[in-house]
Amino acid sequence: MYLSPMCVGMAMDEMDLGTAYSMWTGMGAVFTIIAGYLLYKEKVDRIKIALVSMILFGVVGLHLTAGARA
Numbered sequence: 001m002y003l004s005p006m007c008v009g010m011a012m013d014e015m016d017l018g019t020a021y022s023m024w025t026g027m028g029a030v031f032t033i034i035a036g037y038l039l040y041k042e043k044v045d046r047i048k049i050a051l052v053s054m055i056l057f058g059v060v061g062l063h064l065t066a067g068a069r070a
Contacts, residue, residue, distance in 0.1 A: 004028075015066035026059040 004024070011020040033052055036042040 019062050019066050023059050023062050026055045026062075030055055030059075 008020055008024040011023065014020075030052055033042075033044070033048070037044050
């Protein structure tokens with residue numbers, strides 16, 4: 001929990017604040033869903049997998065376009 005803000009701060013050295021924060025929150029959501037499944041045996045259905053996949057695709061897209069500043 002203490003390392004998380006430090007990591008987003010380091011990411012901001014390489015990309016804009018909005019991109020870094022979007023990636024940070026997106027990956028936090030994905031890891032929280034995975035932790036809920038593994039640790040607490042929460043139900044994961046097809047729609048949740050599809051929605052989490054969209055978050056992952058968005059994070060990858062943001063990462064790939066982070067260098068393309070206007």
